[in-house]
Amino acid sequence: MGHKGGIEGKYTTNKGILPEILVNEMKDAFKRSEEFLDLEMKEEDPVLKQKEQVKNELEKATPEQMQKILRMLGVCKS
Numbered sequence: 001m002g003h004k005g006g007i008e009g010k011y012t013t014n015k016g017i018l019p020e021i022l023v024n025e026m027k028d029a030f031k032r033s034e035e036f037l038d039l040e041m042k043e044e045d046p047v048l049k050q051k052e053q054v055k056n057e058l059e060k061a062t063p064e065q066m067q068k069i070l071r072m073l074g075v076c077k078s
Contacts, residue, residue: 018026061069
């Protein structure tokens with residue numbers, strides 16, 4: 001690779017005998033960057049999550065609550 005000393009020795013030459021603290025640091029660094037590296041890992045879209053919550057609330061609403069919601073939206077005038 002053309003590296004001399006430190007970095008090459010740290011990650012390749014001494015690969016089998018890495019200190020546990022370095023292994024833990026490497027694992028932590030990977031966890032922090034995993035969302036950017038793993039294309040299949042998706043975070044839920046907050047707008048879709050909010051739409052789902054509203055939908056669930058509307059399904060549970062009583063007729064009186066629905067009338068109030070519709071009045072607030074200006075759909076129903078009564």
